[in-house]
Amino acid sequence: MTASRVLVLNSGSSSLKYQLLDMTDGSRLALGLVERIGEETSRLTHTPLATGGGERERTDPVADHEAALKAVSEELDADGYGLDSPELAAIGHRVVHGGKRFTEPTVIDDAVLAEIRRLVPVAPLHNPANITGITTAQALNPGVPQVAVFDTSFHTSMPEHASRYAIDVETADAHRIRRYGFHGTSHAYVSRQTAALLGKAPSDVNVIVLHLGNGASASAVRGGRCVDTSMGLTPLEGLVMGTRSGDIDPAVVFHLGRVAGMSVDEVDELLNKRSGLVGLCGDNDMREIRRRIEEGDEAARLAFDIYVHRLKKYIGAYYAVLGRVDAVVFTAGVGENAAPVREAALAGLEELGLAVDSDLNAVRSGEARLISPQEARVAVAVVPTDEELEIAQQTYALVSAGRAGREGPAA
Ligand SMILES: Nc1ncnc2c1ncn2[C@@H]1O[C@H](COP(=O)(O)OP(=O)(O)O)[C@@H](O)[C@H]1O
Numbered sequence: 551m552t553a554s555r556v557l558v559l560n561s562g563s564s565s566l567k568y569q570l571l572d573m574t575d576g577s578r579l580a581l582g583l584v585e586r587i588g589e590e591t592s593r594l595t596h597t598p599l600a601t602g603g604g605e606r607e608r609t610d611p612v613a614d615h616e617a618a619l620k621a622v623s624e625e626l627d628a629d630g631y632g633l634d635s636p637e638l639a640a641i642g643h644r645v646v647h648g649g650k651r652f653t654e655p656t657v658i659d660d661a662v663l664a665e666i667r668r669l670v671p672v673a674p675l676h677n678p679a680n681i682t683g684i685t686t687a688q689a690l691n692p693g694v695p696q697v698a699v700f701d702t703s704f705h706t707s708m709p710e711h712a713s714r715y716a717i718d719v720e721t722a723d724a725h726r727i728r729r730y731g732f733h734g735t736s737h738a739y740v741s742r743q744t745a746a747l748l749g750k751a752p753s754d755v756n757v758i759v760l761h762l763g764n765g766a767s768a769s770a771v772r773g774g775r776c777v778d779t780s781m782g783l784t785p786l787e788g789l790v791m792g793t794r795s796g797d798i799d800p801a802v803v804f805h806l807g808r809v810a811g812m813s814v815d816e817v818d819e820l821l822n823k824r825s826g827l828v829g830l831c832g833d834n835d836m837r838e839i840r841r842r843i844e845e846g847d848e849a850a851r852l853a854f855d856i857y858v859h860r861l862k863k864y865i866g867a868y869y870a871v872l873g874r875v876d877a878v879v880f881t882a883g884v885g886e887n888a889a890p891v892r893e894a895a896l897a898g899l900e901e902l903g904l905a906v907d908s909d910l911n912a913v914r915s916g917e918a919r920l921i922s923p924q925e926a927r928v929a930v931a932v933v934p935t936d937e938e939l940e941i942a943q944q945t946y947a948l949v950s951a952g953r954a955g956r957e958g959p960a961a
């Protein structure tokens with residue numbers, strides 16, 4: 551019997567999402583989430599889908615990502631899915647920053663891990679958690695291949711006029727400063743699914759993808775290849791996010807240093823953790839912001855308007871970059887669920903052929919769907935992302951190819 555299961559680990563700054571998939575048919579055997587890692591109120595929810603056992607919850611504090619993965623491993627073990635199972639073909643890790651070097655999914659060895667570690671300064675919220683996920687998984691099962699799937703890979707196709715910052719070339723090159731872009735696994739998956747929804751080949755469509763989760767980014771995808779994206783050297787640039795400012799005049803940083811006496815680390819923390827929606831109104835959850843707006847809360851209203859205004863600017867910018875747009879697509883937690891965000895982001899863009907049908911937009915569904923009026927020139931769609939499935943498929947393809955390589959080509 552060939553091992554056919556893949557465990558996918560998606561480690562965020564304070565969370566660990568995971569899925570165990572059976573790659574013979576892509577079905578999910580179990581999934582779960584550890585939230586609020588490092589806080590007293592940590593919570594693990596685990597759902598063994600295949601055994602029909604129902605959701606289980608653990609609320610004992612989880613100190614760090616290592617403890618989180620150990621707890622997850624215990625839960626999987628209880629369902630007979632232990633990390634030491636011979637049926638586990640590989641563990642696929644979402645790794646946020648792969649720099650310029652990693653354009654493809656990569657089997658992790660010491661050199662790869664060292665490179666991911668070298669990139670910590672440019673993904674300070676993410677790469678450390680990814681590294682802990684890798685080293686803990688290696689300790690739990692040293693024999694199983696570990697594969698890194700990078701958020702940056704899909705964006706390596708960006709032309710230099712989109713990826714290079716307009717700063718001194720020597721300084722930029724000496725320090726590898728350029729725009730890398732993130733959420734690439736999601737942008738790739740969602741743009742392909744959008745082409746399928748339109749009944750076309752990815753190579754025939756131009757799509758603007760709006761990935762609006764806690765972190766948020768937009769990308770312009772021409773014929774299946776990314777030509778521009780809103781995140782840059784780090785996942786701080788671009789859209790307004792849950793806790794991150796997105797685009798800002800870089801002189802704000804000098805000003806805070808010179809006038810407010812803040813250190814570089816303090817400004818870093820301000821822009822990454824105390825800005826965006828949370829900085830504007832105290833909440834980073836779009837559900838809570840909508841609730842407050844319904845109650846007439848001015849700060850929540852302004853935060854929403856700033857969020858949407860930035861989004862609209864990127865839609866316009868990427869429309870211009872692409873020249874011809876076949877679809878604008880919303881994905882991730884906010885994009886898939888927040889109808890008012892979708893409506894407001896496209897309001898007034900009828901001259902560009904963009905419109906939202908309010909009845910279709912109000913439908914709640916987990917399926918990929920069109921929300922533009924029938925006669926619209928440009929399709930507007932909601933397409934649920936599935937980074938875990940995409941990571942699992944890429945991971946399994948890589949380890950299967952490795953096995954075939956070792957065993958010689960199939961007859
Ligand atoms: N029903 C909903 N309505 C509006 N926003 C929602 C809803 N469900 C989730 N969200 C938003 O989605 C965000 C999380 O998105 P997600 O893609 O899971 O983010 P991440 O992967 O970055 O943690 C939440 O912070 C919340 O703002």
Ligand SMILES: CC(=O)OP(=O)(O)O
Binds near residue numbers: 646
């Ligand atoms: C890159 C990034 O911002 O990821 P996330 O949305 O998971 O924080």
Ligand SMILES: [Mg+2]
Binds near residue numbers: 763764882
């Ligand atoms: Mg996400």
